[in-house]
Amino acid sequence: MTSSTLSEPQRHLEAQIRWQPVEIAFWLATLLPFVLAPNYLVLASQIAITALFALSLDLILGYAGIVSLGHAAYFGFGSYTAGLIAKWGWGEPLTGLAAAAVAAGLLGYATSFIIARFRHLALIMITLGLGLLLAEAANSASWLTGGADGLQGVRMWKLFGAFQFDLYGTTAYTYSLAVLFLAFLLARRLINSPFGLALRGIRENAIRMPAIGASNPAHIRKVYTIAAIMAGIAGGLLAQTTETVSLETLSFARSADVLVILILGGAGRLYGGLVGAVIYMVARDQFSGINPQYWYFWIGTLLIAVVLFLPNGVLGGLTRLTRLVRSAA
Amino acid sequence: MIASAFGVLFDGFAYGMLLFLLSVGLSVTLGMMNFVNLAHCSFAMLGGFVTVTLTNDLGWPFLASLPLAFLSAALVSIGFERVLYRRLYGASDLDQCLLTIGIVFVSVAVAAYLYGTIQQPVNLPSYLRGSVSIMGQSLGVYRLFLIGVSIVITAVLVVALEFTRFGAQVRAAVDNQRMARGLGIDVDRVFAVTFALGSGLAGLGGALAIEIVGLDHAFAFTYLIYVLIVVAVGGLGSIAGSFVAASLLGISDMAGKYYFPELGAFLIYFVMVALLMWRPVGLFGRR
Numbered sequence: 200m201t202s203s204t205l206s207e208p209q210r211h212l213e214a215q216i217r218w219q220p221v222e223i224a225f226w227l228a229t230l231l232p233f234v235l236a237p238n239y240l241v242l243a244s245q246i247a248i249t250a251l252f253a254l255s256l257d258l259i260l261g262y263a264g265i266v267s268l269g270h271a272a273y274f275g276f277g278s279y280t281a282g283l284i285a286k287w288g289w290g291e292p293l294t295g296l297a298a299a300a301v302a303a304g305l306l307g308y309a310t311s312f313i314i315a316r317f318r319h320l321a322l323i324m325i326t327l328g329l330g331l332l333l334a335e336a337a338n339s340a341s342w343l344t345g346g347a348d349g350l351q352g353v354r355m356w357k358l359f360g361a362f363q364f365d366l367y368g369t370t371a372y373t374y375s376l377a378v379l380f381l382a383f384l385l386a387r388r389l390i391n392s393p394f395g396l397a398l399r400g401i402r403e404n405a406i407r408m409p410a411i412g413a414s415n416p417a418h419i420r421k422v423y424t425i426a427a428i429m430a431g432i433a434g435g436l437l438a439q440t441t442e443t444v445s446l447e448t449l450s451f452a453r454s455a456d457v458l459v460i461l462i463l464g465g466a467g468r469l470y471g472g473l474v475g476a477v478i479y480m481v482a483r484d485q486f487s488g489i490n491p492q493y494w495y496f497w498i499g500t501l502l503i504a505v506v507l508f509l510p511n512g513v514l515g516g517l518t519r520l521t522r523l524v525r526s527a528a
Numbered sequence: 529m530i531a532s533a534f535g536v537l538f539d540g541f542a543y544g545m546l547l548f549l550l551s552v553g554l555s556v557t558l559g560m561m562n563f564v565n566l567a568h569c570s571f572a573m574l575g576g577f578v579t580v581t582l583t584n585d586l587g588w589p590f591l592a593s594l595p596l597a598f599l600s601a602a603l604v605s606i607g608f609e610r611v612l613y614r615r616l617y618g619a620s621d622l623d624q625c626l627l628t629i630g631i632v633f634v635s636v637a638v639a640a641y642l643y644g645t646i647q648q649p650v651n652l653p654s655y656l657r658g659s660v661s662i663m664g665q666s667l668g669v670y671r672l673f674l675i676g677v678s679i680v681i682t683a684v685l686v687v688a689l690e691f692t693r694f695g696a697q698v699r700a701a702v703d704n705q706r707m708a709r710g711l712g713i714d715v716d717r718v719f720a721v722t723f724a725l726g727s728g729l730a731g732l733g734g735a736l737a738i739e740i741v742g743l744d745h746a747f748a749f750t751y752l753i754y755v756l757i758v759v760a761v762g763g764l765g766s767i768a769g770s771f772v773a774a775s776l777l778g779i780s781d782m783a784g785k786y787y788f789p790e791l792g793a794f795l796i797y798f799v800m801v802a803l804l805m806w807r808p809v810g811l812f813g814r815r
Contacts, residue, residue: 266622313805319621320564321808324760328801331753335794451753455629462626493641499633506627507615 208396215391225470229376233369240368246480247375248436251382253460253472255429258386260458261467262395263422264402265314266323268454269330270430272310275449276333277303277431282350282444283343290356292374296435303431304424311423315416318405327451334449349445353438364440371440378436382429387469389425398422402467459502465512474514534665536786537779542671544778545678546740549733550751551758552685552770553726559702559765561719563613564621566628568730569755570635570748571601575731576738577639580648590653594735601731602724609723614716632748639745650738670739677736681729685767698722702765754781757800763810773811 205213232243252274259265277299284295310329317325337344345351357363362370389395397418400408408415438444447453456479464475479498486494509516554568575597582593608631616624656673659666689695700708701715709715737743737751758777762769777796784795803811 260622266625268625317804317808320558320760320764321804323564323621323625324756325801325804327753327756328797328804332794332797332801335791335797339790339794458626459629462622466622493637495633496637496641499630499635499637502626502630502633503612506623506630507612510623 208393212391212393212396216387222470225473226380229380232372237367237369240372241366242368242480242484244368244371244375244440245437246476247372247379248433248440249457249460249480250473250476251375251379251436252430252433252457253464253476254379254383254386254469255426255433256457256461257466257469257472258389258398258422258426258429260461261471262390262398262402263419264405265419265423267326268323268451268458269326269328269333270426270457271449271451271453272330272333273303273307273427273430274434274437274453274457275337275444275446276306276434278434278438278444278448279337279344279350280431281435282353282438285353285355285439285442286350290354292355292358292439295355295439296378296432299431299435299438300428303434304428307427307431308420308424311420311427314423315419327454330449330451330454334446334451337449338446344444344446347446349443350438351443353442353444355439355442364442368440375436375440378432382432383469383473386429390469394418394421459498461512463501463505463512465514465516468511468514471512471514475512478513532786536783538665538667539671540779540782541775542668542674542778543740543782544775545675546733546737547754547758547778548771548774549678549681549736550730551755551762551774552767553723553729554755555759555762555770556698556702556765556767557719557723557726558759560698560705560715560722561617563617564624564628565613566625566752566756567608567631567635567748568727569734569752570632571605571727572730572734572737572751573635573639573743573747574604574734575601575728576648576734576743576747577643578731579735579738580643580650580743583651584649590651590656594732597735598728598732601734602728605727606720606724609720613723632752635748636745639748643745645745648738648743650743652739674736674740681732682767682771689767694718694721757796759810761800761803761810763812766810766812769810769812 229247232240236243252270255273256267256270259267259270280302281295281299284298289295313325313329314322338346341347355364358370358374362373364370390398397408397413400411400413401415401418405415434448437448460475460479461472462475463479464473465471482497483494486497505512511518550569550572554565557563557565578597578600579590579593582588582596583590588596612627612631616627652670656670659668660672661667689698697708697713697718700711700713701718705715734743734747737747741751754777758770758773761777762771762773777799780799781793781796784791784793788795
């Protein structure tokens with residue numbers, strides 16, 4: 200098909216799907232920690248996992264406009280699934296991760312029927328409630344989850360039977376980064392498809408969408424399940440690379456953190472969650488060394504500043520800046 | 529177990545009244561402006577710390593510190609409303625959530641900086657301590673005091689809302705903000721006053737809460753969830769709804785902790801989700 204026969208929306212999608220030089224530069228830069236900061240690979244793998252988690256939230260919040268205060272439910276569910284399978288004697292990482300994805304996806308699919316019915320405050324409260332419900336359930340079922348002590352005795356086998364998860368995090372970072380990249384490709388494809396356009400339509404005007412013949416609940420269920428799968432994979436990665444699972448993976452604090460990360464980077468842009476995760480995790484690593492107590496003071500200030508002055512996050516600000524520079528030149 | 533049922537009911541009701549004081553302001557302001565103020569409990573925490581400072585460090589009597597807890601929370605909230613909240617009235621739920629979560633983070637860190645991370649003690653006067661025996665039941669004096677204060681405040685609120693000019697303006701603004709503006713009601717001013725009153729009540733609730741649930745730097749977070757449950761279940765802008773929801777929540781939480789301690793808070797979260805799914809606008813909500 201030549202470009203002249205393409206319709207206007209198709210041409211728009213075609214233009215979106217082309218790789219920009221800055222994107223290629225970004226992904227090449229993710230390889231830098233191997234060379235520049237080999238002592239920080241453990242942190243780098245944590246960043247990759249957080250970025251994947253933020254990316255999954257971006258799909259539902261940034262694109263479909265579903266505000267969730269309980270997204271950690273899927274992260275933690277995937278985390279416990281991967282952790283428990285390894286604990287019960289099957290330490291193969293890839294199948295463990297697949298199991299985490301399936302489990303979180305099923306949970307996501309089940310809850311998506313609830314999510315698709317509500318909006319606004321009721322939706323925020325229900326996501327919050329479901330997250331808290333799962334966290335409490337895990338806390339109560341300490342025979343299964345280890346309760347407040349966390350899940351002990353997770354032993355991973357070598358990746359592909361060859362690469363040991365070591366203390367330096369080389370395997371962990373390579374593994375997490377590869378999974379993040381694959382998930383990113385999938386998300387990128389998804390967003391630049393007619394389905395992605397429909398999601399943006401729901402975000403912009405949920406009432407007009409059914410009027411043009413698009414069913415909101417079906418789209419929301421689909422994207423919510425996909426986001427849950429991704430969050431479950433991120434949780435599974437965390438369980439496998441750290442070889443432990445704590446109740447914190449299900450906590451409200453983790454849901455709030457990932458929201459902050461996404462907003463900081465810029466919601467509704469694929470790279471928002473990734474950039475936010477890098478800034479947030481590096482800053483936390485640096486600040487917490489000085490005074491861990493007061494970390495939240497700076498995060499809170501940052502959040503207020505972003506909402507008031509940078510409505511589209513760091514990436515939105517950068518876009519505006521480059522536009523200003525270009526128009527001045 | 530049977531004999532203690534009344535005790536559980538009583539303690540739960542007292543606890544519910546505390547939740548009512550903490551949440552009623554948020555319910556009314558949310559109903560009026562649709563502003564999702566997650567920092568409501570930060571004002572409650574402020575009231576708590578004012579009382580702790582006044583009674584422990586400056587030697588004020590407990591009762592005298594309560595009006596100041598109310599006033600300080602109300603005054604500080606006016607400042608926040610003017611400087612920060614006002615800019616976001618037309619903004620999305622998400623932006624409002626984020627701004628106010630940011631305020632919660634900052635307030636928690638400031639409280640930890642000023643007071644440390646320990647539980648704050650409070651010195652109750654002797655006439656509020658101990659318990660009295662009524663019809664063979666031993667009832668905590670402080671809890672009776674709490675219920676009394678809450679019922680008086682509820683009565684004042686209901687009377688003020690139903691029978692005063694200002695109350696009529698508030699009700700009009702909650703029912704239909706645009707229509708109220710069209711009739712010449714200065715909704716922004718009404719909102720600012722209501723917001724200050726609501727935050728003041730939260731401050732009072734925070735001060736009264738110290739004896740029952742304790743006070744530490746994380747108060748703004750811990751009780752945020754309870755307050756949101758009361759508001760969401762009771763329905764926006766409804767004092768009666770908040771009262772019923774807070775009583776229900778207080779009693780069921782206390783009963784859950786007493787009879788099914790292994791379930792923890794599971795029960796109340798479950799009740800909240802189920803209620804919201806059944807009635808997304810809350811028990812008494814109209815929209």
